Amino acid sequence: MTAPRLPHSLSAAAALLLALTVPLLSGCDDESLTAPEIQADLFNSYVALGNSITAGFQSGGINSQTQSASFAVRLAEQMQTPFGVPELATPGCPPPFEQFFNESGIPAPQRPSQTDSTTCALRSEQVPPRVNNVAVPNAEVIDITSNDTPSANPLTQFILGGQTQAQAALAANPTFATVWIGNNNVLGPALNGTANVTPPSEFGEQYTGMLDQLTSGGSLEGGVLIGVSNVAFTPFFSPGPVYAALEEQGQFPPNFDVASSCDTQDPGTGLTPLVPIDYGFGLIGQALQNPGQPVTLDCQAAGTPALTLNEVSTLAGTVQQYNAIIQQQAQQRGLAFFDPNDIFAALYTNDDDDPDPTNDLIPKFPDRDSDEPFGPFFSLDGIHPSAAAHRVVTNQLIGTINEQYGTSLQPIEAPDVPQAP
Numbered sequence: 001m002t003a004p005r006l007p008h009s010l011s012a013a014a015a016l017l018l019a020l021t022v023p024l025l026s027g028c029d030d031e032s033l034t035a036p037e038i039q040a041d042l043f044n045s046y047v048a049l050g051n052s053i054t055a056g057f058q059s060g061g062i063n064s065q066t067q068s069a070s071f072a073v074r075l076a077e078q079m080q081t082p083f084g085v086p087e088l089a090t091p092g093c094p095p096p097f098e099q100f101f102n103e104s105g106i107p108a109p110q111r112p113s114q115t116d117s118t119t120c121a122l123r124s125e126q127v128p129p130r131v132n133n134v135a136v137p138n139a140e141v142i143d144i145t146s147n148d149t150p151s152a153n154p155l156t157q158f159i160l161g162g163q164t165q166a167q168a169a170l171a172a173n174p175t176f177a178t179v180w181i182g183n184n185n186v187l188g189p190a191l192n193g194t195a196n197v198t199p200p201s202e203f204g205e206q207y208t209g210m211l212d213q214l215t216s217g218g219s220l221e222g223g224v225l226i227g228v229s230n231v232a233f234t235p236f237f238s239p240g241p242v243y244a245a246l247e248e249q250g251q252f253p254p255n256f257d258v259a260s261s262c263d264t265q266d267p268g269t270g271l272t273p274l275v276p277i278d279y280g281f282g283l284i285g286q287a288l289q290n291p292g293q294p295v296t297l298d299c300q301a302a303g304t305p306a307l308t309l310n311e312v313s314t315l316a317g318t319v320q321q322y323n324a325i326i327q328q329q330a331q332q333r334g335l336a337f338f339d340p341n342d343i344f345a346a347l348y349t350n351d352d353d354d355p356d357p358t359n360d361l362i363p364k365f366p367d368r369d370s371d372e373p374f375g376p377f378f379s380l381d382g383i384h385p386s387a388a389a390h391r392v393v394t395n396q397l398i399g400t401i402n403e404q405y406g407t408s409l410q411p412i413e414a415p416d417v418p419q420a421p
Contacts, residue, residue, distance in 0.1 A: 039407045042222050043079035043176050047132050047169040048072035049144060049214070050180040050226075052384060054135035055159070056085075059100075059380035060109060060117075062137060062155075063092030064124055069387040072133050072178060074394040078409045079176075084128030086159045093120035093158065097380040105368035107281050109380070123158055134160060134168040140184045140198070141206040145213050151184065166210065170217045177214065178397070180226035180340075182207070182322050186315055187383070190231045191276065193305035195314035200321040211329055222405055224336040224397060227323040230316055232271065233344035235363050235374040236382035237307070238280060240273035240299045241265060242357045242364045253295075256287035261300035264309055271316060273299035274307040277366065277382060336404035338397060343389075346418045347377055361418075376415065388415050 048054050048070075056067035064087040067073070076083030095115045102108040111119070136143065136159050140151045144165045147156055160168050169177065185198045198206075214220070231237065240262030247258040265272045280297060287295040299306045307315070323339060330337035347361040357364035366373040366382065374382040377389040385393070391414035398409045 039079075039409075041175065042405060042407065043081045045132070045172050045174045045219070046076050046079055046081050046083060046176045046178075047172050047174040048075075048135055048178045048180075049165045049169055050135040050178070051139040051184055052135075052137035053183070054178070054180050055133065055137050055155075057137045058384050058386065059096035061092045061094045061096030061111065063088050063090050063095065063121070065090070066092070066096055066387075067133070069390050070133065071390040071393040071397065072135070074391060074412055075178070075397055075409075076132065078394070078398060078412065082130075083132045084130045084172075085133045086128070086131050087124035087126060088158065089121035089124045091115055091119065091121055093122065093155065095119055095121075100373055100380045100382070101366070101368045106285075107277060120154070120158075130172050131159075131168055132172055134165045135180075136160065136165060138184060139165070139181065140188075141181050141203060141210060144179075144181060144210045151188075166213045169214060173217065173219045175219055175221045177220060177223040178226065179210075179214070179223065181210075182228040182326070185322070186228060186319055187231055187234075190237075190274075190307060190315055191305070193276075193279075193303075193307060193311075195307070195311040195318070197315065197318050200318060200325065203322055204325045207325060207329060211333065215333070222335070222401075224338055224400060224404075225326050225330040226397075227326050227337070227339040227341065228319050229340050229344060230319050232274060232312060232316060233341065233348045233362060234383055235366065235378050236277055237274040238277065238357070238365050240275060240306075243275055243280065243297060245355075245357075246365065252284055253287040253291065255291055255294050256284055257294060257296045259296055259298040259300070261298055261308075262306075264299075266309060266313065269313070269316070271309065271312050273309050274312055275299065276305050276307075279305040336400050338400045340393065340396075343392060343396060343417060347375075350418045391415070392417055 054070060054072050056062055056070035058066040058069070067085050067087060073083060073085060091112045094117045095111045097109045097111055099110050100107060136156050138151050138153050142149050143151055147164055182203065185203060189195060189197050244258045244263035246252060247256065262273050275297065283295050283297050297306070300308055327337045344362065351360040358367035361375055361377060363375050374380070377386055378384065379386045391412055395411045395414050398411050401407055402409055
């Protein structure tokens, strides 16, 4: 393994991340209706709310090609219902990365020629009669009902034209909705090396208020609320013990030291300290540039992007509390609930017996020699799911919807994934 030099700074788009799911009010009570008629009525107008995942953000960027790969688009196709997407013109806004590592194995994300993180091709000239995918990258729960928040960004205007996600969704008179929101309430703090997330009580108030507004139109007949993803399953973060093992194998510069604080694990949960790729590779780069100066990765040091074991434990516990709130709301409102961590936990733990951390379906350390350094299920930013993962999510949602509503949506072609642990 070639040791990396100091990486270029990563795009701010890497701080964006994931979302999906919404509510159901009442099913059809007329037993004389046939299943196809019930299904056609339920999916007459489908809307998708959320953040970057639902919007189709991949590899640090978004354009019409990545938008078309969103699970929401795939799901609408199986519903056989019109689904308007606010397409962003090529090369994108910003354009997605074409590669993440250079030939020397250094993190140096490259976008298409003559573009950068500020490039924005704006909306496509093909304007749909109505917008059904109203998700906006970087959105938190509060952004569903307000555009006057710290997390609002230019894409909010480009995609929604001044409306909030809730307003845009209600304008489509939705009969079915998916809502995947809350990931950024956890991911943003994690990327900044803290566990200072939205308190669960505040999260619950915001989430409940959001659902109250979404159901206020009276047209909703069904929906799926999707849980918040655990950041520990994101390959942008590498476990501290993996850094310790690679140091022991001589994979890093001789003057690069991994402190014992990184080589720890909670015996009950299996959680470990987490090191974001830009921070870890940045320290390795410092060691390479200054061979006579010791450089230490300390997973307990204050004020660094590394997440301590306590911080990781707090984040994981908060995600569990968030998802308990979301599941309770689904049950109270007669909606379906889907926990994405069932998928990602299975992918993350599939090859725990393999000593090579780059071989896992979700790598514990990026494979810098591969076209898929973060594995087949994450795109080239290490944070957002790939098109393959969107297909897997689509089929999981189809199964959840069919079970909840007695529909007969057909699965799509997607990679096989291991069973949840």
